[in-house]
Amino acid sequence: MTYHDTQESLQANARWDKPIHHERPIRVICIGAGASGLLFAYKLQRSFRNFSLTVYDKNPEISGTWTENRYPGCACDVPSHSYTYSFFPNPDFTHYYSGSAEIRKYFQKFASTFGLERFVKTQHEVKAANWDDAQSKWVVEVMDVKSGEVITDSGDFLINATGFLNNWQWPKVDGLDTFKGDLAHTARWPEDLDLRGKRVGLIGNGSSGIQVLPAIQPYVSSLTTFIRHNTWITKPFGKSEPRPFTEEELHEFRNDPSTLLEHRKEAESDMNNMFGVFLKDHPIQQDARKMNVEAMEVRLNKDKELSTRLIPDWSVGCRRYTPGPGYLEALQAPNVNVVYGGVTEVLPNGCKTSTGEVFELDTLICATGFDVSHRPRFPLVGKDGVNLQDTWAKSPRSYMSMGAPDMPNYIMVMGPNSPSGNGPVLSAIEAQVSYALRMIDRLQTENIRSFVPKDSAVETFNDYVDTFMEKTVWKDVCKSWYKNGTTNGRVTGLWPGSTLHFLEAVREPRWEDWEVSYEGNLFSWLGNGYSQCETTPGADLAWYLCDEDRTEWGSRRKRREEEIMPTTAKVEKNSGEKVEEKRQAENGGLRRDSAAAVA
Structure with a gap:
């Protein structure tokens, strides 16, 4: 008998002496202590027992991308109260759109409220993960960032919560290491960097570059921004322009939970009501394009050259919206020099462009984003020695954004084709974490x-x-991280549908899509014939008797209605009355007023 057979026999036989669904000890390893990893830790400790968990994070603090991104002007481009967990509001956000410091504080408060720090090991970076089929465990190599020491850990389940905007990268340009001035990346901003009176260069005009430029423009001697691509500069998601909340609003949020909930629902509904803009030839897309062209031209003071260079010919939403309060105005400031074209070489004293022109600089800022290939940054070796780095070398192909081929007991949060730009993000993260817990529950109790x-x-x-994406604007000819930084590649950064569509799609795991391997007899989880109820002291042994039917609805329709229909509408529906008033003007089931949210 092999070691593997012996372990199977021991674990399977152990269940014969326990009641049905006995919760065996289980070990879980999570990589990343940002929004996803912290939520996973909270949800696991909330519902499970007889488990151990370690969350490894390479940074000195928790909060993930909001720990790393501290550049001037760094903020979230969705409304503050639409960037919280559904069950953990934050009445203390001071602005309609929060800066990185407040968001970081929110996640730190979340962790401390539920004591999640006890699960987290900061300054520990995962360097490799290998599936040991004999033991049915992941063996993980982790480096202590401070000492350089490498330790080995193992677990029954591996959660990859590293996120998709985490692995920052320098621009691929010759001579970068020869620059003698101050060199900074927006995702690694030096705390002591002083830009006052400096000649500053800025590479990149994506979201980070668009935020940092107006924030530093008033303080520098000169600012040369190198722009390679045009982009839509829209207003931020939501109905309000960037502004602080009034004292009256803050007082109501802090003292009247119903007022805060109403505000949160309005912000979230706005985000969930915009999907039509991403569909080619949809009326909302057409309206959004017209309004955004007009808005950009007005902000550019009808400057024909700037308008021609900056306003795209591709659809609104082909790449991530780039809300830029003050950006277009700052481009026209006297101390800003707009250079069209990329940097071909970095010199010790500045940058050279494709025209051969040299710009002398004291400081060079690289707002050049992240590696968004979804390819693991460390060897991730699953069954039969398959390394996911190799499998996904050209293009990542996930299962429902969470599973990966040949990777047992492995779930990604915000993996390939997650709804990262389809609507609210944190609600999608919650759905993915819930999916992972369904799998862990079965692993532990069967x-x-x-x-x-x-x-x-x-x-x-x-x-x-791939078929669905053909009808979206994401397939337009534009360079986008949705397509791994390519112009015409596969759309791997977005879900094929809205965020609400995603929530319904992953609510119930399709077990038939998973290859399940068992130990011993397939039904040994049935145990010793006793229920958990019978072995729990003080339990109600007739718990199923009641005076009305309180069981879960048998159809998806009824379960959905229970959640999404207002209480008054439920009453009307149950009594056979009309549920809704006449619908607003729609096209394909989407409201026309959605265009205003992205104009």
Whole structure:
């Protein structure tokens, strides 16, 4: 008998002496202590027992991207109260759109409120993960960032919560290491960097570059911004321009939970009501384009050259919206020099462009974004020695944004084709974490060794994605991180539908899409014939008796209505009365007023 067979026999036999669904000890490893990793830690400790968890994070503090991004002007481009967990509001946000410091504080408060720090090891970076099939465990190599020491850990389940805007990268340009002045990346901003009176260069006009430029423009001697691509500069998501909340608003948020909830629902509904803008030839898309062209031209003071250079010919939403309060105005400031074209070489004293022109600089800022390939940054070796780095070298192909081929007991949060730009993000993260917990629950309470998505499910899901994307503006000819920084590549950064569509799609795992491996007898989880109820002191042994039917609705329709319909509408529906008033003007089920949210 092999070691593997012995372990199977021991674990399977152990269940014969326990009641049904016995919760065996389980070990979980999570990578990343940002929004996803912290939520996972909270949800796991909330519902599970007989587990151990370690969350590894390479940074000195928790909060993920909001710990790393501290550049001037760094802020979230969605309304503050639409960037919280559904169950943990924050009445203390001071602005309609929050800066990185306030968001970082929010996640730190969340962690301290629920004591999540006890699960987290900061300054510990995962360097490799290997699936040990004999033990049905992940063996993970972790480096202590301070000492350089490498330790080994192992777990039954591996959660990758590193996020998709985390692995920052320098621009691929010759001579970068020869620059003698101050060199900074927006995701690694030096705390002591003083730009006052300096000649500053800025590479990149994506979201980070658009935020940092107006923030530093008033304090520098000169600012040369190198622009390679045009982009839509829209207003931020939501109905309000950037502004602080009034003292009256803050007082109501802090003292009247119903007022805050109403505000949160309005902000969230606005985000969930914009999906039509991403569909080609949709009326909302057409309206949004017209309004954005007019708005940009007005802000550019009808400057024909700037308008021609900056206003795209591709659709609004082909790449991530780039709300830029003050950006277009700052481009026209006397101390700002707009250079069209990329930097071809960095010199010790400045930058050279494709025309051969040299710009002398004291400081060079690189707002050049992140590696968004979704390819693991460390060797991730699953069953049969398959390394996901190799499998995804050209293009990542996930299962439902969370599973990966040949990777047992492995779930990604915000993996390929997650709804990162389809609507609210944190609600999508909550759905993915809940999905992971469903799998961990089965692993703990049944005699299951491993789950791995079937190859056929991975392939057919990606076939669906590619077919769906053809009708979206994301397939327009524009360079976008949605397409891994390419112009015409596959759309791997977005879900094929709205965020609400995603929430419904992943609510119930499709177990038939997973290859499930068991230990011993397939049904040994049935145990010794006793229920958990019978072995719990003081339990109600007739818990199923009641005076009305309180069981879960049997159809998806009824379960959905229970959640999404207002209480008054539920009453009307149950009594056979009309549920809704006449619908607003719609096209394809989407409200026309959505265009205003992205204009």
